[in-house]
Amino acid sequence: MNTLRIMNKLRSRGFLREFFLLATLTLMVIFTNILMEPLETYLDTKRELERDIPVDFDAALRFSPTAWYLWEMPEAEPEYHPEIHEALRAHPGTGAVLESRQESAHCALGGGTYNFDFILYSREYARYMPLKLREGSEIQGEEGRLSVVVTEAASRSLPVGTRFEMCPNGEGAPVPCLVVGIIGGAIPGADTHQPSDSAEFDLIGLTASNHPDFALVAAVYDPAFFDEVPWDPAALVLPEEGVDVSAWWESLGQETAQWGQLRSLTEYERAALETTLSENLSEELNFILLSLIAVFGYGAYLFLSVRVRARKFAVLSVAGMTRGRMFALNMGFNLGIYLLAAGLGWILTPWAAKCLVQMDRYRSAGVLGALCTGGLFLMTLLMSTAASLVQGRRAAAITLYRKGD
Amino acid sequence: MLITLKDVSKTYDPGRETEVRALRGVDLEVKEGDFISVTGPSGSGKSTLLHILAGLDTPTSGAYFFENTDMTRASDRAKCALRRRQIGVVLQDFGLLGDDTALENVCLPLTVDGVSRKKAVARAREVLERMGIADLAGKKVNALSGGQRQRVAAARALSQNAKLLLADEPTGALDSQNTEALMDLLESLNRSGLTIIVSTHNPTVSLRAPVSYSIMDGVLKRER
Ligand SMILES: Nc1ncnc2c1ncn2[C@@H]1O[C@H](COP(=O)(O)OP(=O)(O)OP(=O)(O)O)[C@@H](O)[C@H]1O
Ligand SMILES: [Mg+2]
Numbered sequence: 001m002n003t004l005r006i007m008n009k010l011r012s013r014g015f016l017r018e019f020f021l022l023a024t025l026t027l028m029v030i031f032t033n034i035l036m037e038p039l040e041t042y043l044d045t046k047r048e049l050e051r052d053i054p055v056d057f058d059a060a061l062r063f064s065p066t067a068w069y070l071w072e073m074p075e076a077e078p079e080y081h082p083e084i085h086e087a088l089r090a091h092p093g094t095g096a097v098l099e100s101r102q103e104s105a106h107c108a109l110g111g112g113t114y115n116f117d118f119i120l121y122s123r124e125y126a127r128y129m130p131l132k133l134r135e136g137s138e139i140q141g142e143e144g145r146l147s148v149v150v151t152e153a154a155s156r157s158l159p160v161g162t163r164f165e166m167c168p169n170g171e172g173a174p175v176p177c178l179v180v181g182i183i184g185g186a187i188p189g190a191d192t193h194q195p196s197d198s199a200e201f202d203l204i205g206l207t208a209s210n211h212p213d214f215a216l217v218a219a220v221y222d223p224a225f226f227d228e229v230p231w232d233p234a235a236l237v238l239p240e241e242g243v244d245v246s247a248w249w250e251s252l253g254q255e256t257a258q259w260g261q262l263r264s265l266t267e268y269e270r271a272a273l274e275t276t277l278s279e280n281l282s283e284e285l286n287f288i289l290l291s292l293i294a295v296f297g298y299g300a301y302l303f304l305s306v307r308v309r310a311r312k313f314a315v316l317s318v319a320g321m322t323r324g325r326m327f328a329l330n331m332g333f334n335l336g337i338y339l340l341a342a343g344l345g346w347i348l349t350p351w352a353a354k355c356l357v358q359m360d361r362y363r364s365a366g367v368l369g370a371l372c373t374g375g376l377f378l379m380t381l382l383m384s385t386a387a388s389l390v391q392g393r394r395a396a397a398i399t400l401y402r403k404g405d
Numbered sequence: 406m407l408i409t410l411k412d413v414s415k416t417y418d419p420g421r422e423t424e425v426r427a428l429r430g431v432d433l434e435v436k437e438g439d440f441i442s443v444t445g446p447s448g449s450g451k452s453t454l455l456h457i458l459a460g461l462d463t464p465t466s467g468a469y470f471f472e473n474t475d476m477t478r479a480s481d482r483a484k485c486a487l488r489r490r491q492i493g494v495v496l497q498d499f500g501l502l503g504d505d506t507a508l509e510n511v512c513l514p515l516t517v518d519g520v521s522r523k524k525a526v527a528r529a530r531e532v533l534e535r536m537g538i539a540d541l542a543g544k545k546v547n548a549l550s551g552g553q554r555q556r557v558a559a560a561r562a563l564s565q566n567a568k569l570l571l572a573d574e575p576t577g578a579l580d581s582q583n584t585e586a587l588m589d590l591l592e593s594l595n596r597s598g599l600t601i602i603v604s605t606h607n608p609t610v611s612l613r614a615p616v617s618y619s620i621m622d623g624v625l626k627r628e629r
């Protein structure tokens with residue numbers, strides 16, 4: 001009780017100042033939440049994917065002709081290489097060869113055209129990595145039309161039941177399509193297990209028109225519709241169950257050396273991440289800058305919070321309060337304000353994401369956001385409280401010597 | 406002996422350009438029941454001396470014993486405990502919380518010491534009464550005059566039956582009438598056994614103290 005009473009005295013009576021500090025802190029929380037959101041979504045989706053898809057990604061290999069990335073070989077015309085995939089499949093120890101690719105298409109609809117990406121999965125791929133449909137959203141397919149499932153985002157312009165024409169890659173004969181469902185879960189990215197949030201992209205997954213149920217949705221390659229689409233030879237190669245993975249990796253690597261490169265999926269993804277990182281350098285610099293601003297925002301808040309109380313600390317010290325207790329009290333006080341700001345921040349984040357940064361759909365930040373804001377706050381709390389108490393003591397010492405109020 | 410200072414020096418920012426030798430070789434012995442004034446011009450080291458006596462500051466060299474406590478070695482905890490119970494301090498600027506009431510301010514050392522609210526309030530009212538300002542209990546300190554604030558600060562210093570009262574220029578902001586009144590109060594407190602050390606640059610104040618010291622550039626000298 002007495003501790004609360006003293007804490008109450010620490011509060012500055014200047015309502016505006018305290019309010020300003022609280023507002024700053026709330027903004028910082030919102031800011032961190034928004035910054036963390038993409039990472040949070042990524043990790044969430046990845047977790048979801050790993051839970052739903054019974055593939056041991058650590059054992060998987062990625063085959064790619066001569067280069068790490070297809071888009072790094074401008075000369076090589078990607079074609080279907082059935083013999084390469086046959087050889088991969090026939091190699092002892094191989095369990096499956098999963099082919100998939102991402103394409104874009106023009107869709108004609110109600111006089112307008114829309115651009116969409118779509119994913120083509122081989123039947124095998126669709127069996128290993130099924131897409132989840134949102135429950136209750138599916139309808140029956142139609143003979144002579146390609147059944148199509150769409151993401152949440154795409155469903156705004158292509159609601160379930162829409163009939164439309166699609167030109168893969170903007171050329172060739174138009175393919176008649178029917179939207180039969182909405183994708184409810186994560187979409188396994190083409191030939192990696194890097195997930196993408198189905199909600200964020202204008203993606204359509206294509207289903208085989210004759211597929212009886214849509215548990216295995218995906219663009220199962222159907223020559224009736226896509227006879228001109230060449231397959232990308234890059235593929236995900238999975239071992240048979242119980243195989244010695246490293247031996248299989250090695251012998252397969254020797255055999256495929258003439259056609260291309262074999263990398264572990266983990267290695268591939270790391271390289272992909274590095275490439276993405278170096279490609280998005282300016283955005284990362286922005287991110288780091290913004291994080292620094294956040295850290296300094298917290299720090300400055302806490303620092304100020306002690307500085308404005310320097311005189312009160314001096315008075316409390318005259319009244320016999322120990323430095324340790326003052327330190328603890330100050331921490332407690334700041335923690336209280338932080339909890340208040342965190343609560344406010346979390347309530348306001350979805351609104352701020354929409355209005356301030358035009359983030360279309362903010363999924364509330366989860367554990368990561370909390371860990372990040374909390375961790376960041378605790379770190380700066382400790383650092384700046386220590387720093388500001390040292391400063392505050394100096395200030396208090398000087399305050400003690402000054403005359404007048 | 407209540408206080409023993411031996412060859413105490415205080416240097417601020419030693420070795421730097423801004424170095425100030427605020428106290429030089431100060432020796433002082435104070436018995437229980439003494440009433441001492443320390444007179445000196447501005448910047449002579451009066452506040453520094455009182456802050457060291459209060460344990461708010463530590464000497465750069467020399468020895469300081471409060472009763473049997475070696476204050477140069479004592480922990481922050483121990484010094485704080487002394488300030489809560491034995492040493493009452495009235496700062497030069499009063500050191501009151503202006504937005505709080507007089508009663509709240511007087512309660513502060515009791516609250517910090519963990520005394521229950523009821524007891525603290527009762528005790529604070531009693532001390533305010535003794536200082537002759539019981540009627541000001543509910544007033545905010547910011548709304549009080551200099552003389553009234555001085556009494557509130559004294560009441561706070563004595564809220565826990567301190568043995569020693571350290572008052573830093575208690576009459577600095579007072580007119581001569583209020584100065585006399587405050588000295589009357591200090592004299593009566595001293596008669597009831599309180600040891601008092603006041604710093605001042607006002608000769609009237611030093612004349613009324615039975616024992617008088619002067620301080621000049623950090624050097625303390627006994628006058629009477
Ligand atoms: N925290 C500090 N840091 C550096 N120098 C200080 C500090 N406090 C006091 N001083 C210096 O020490 C010297 C003595 O100061 P002190 O406050 O003790 O004087 P004083 O006699 O109380 O003066 P006044 O009558 O103006 O209150 C002064 O020169 C002052 O500038
Ligand atoms: Mg002074």
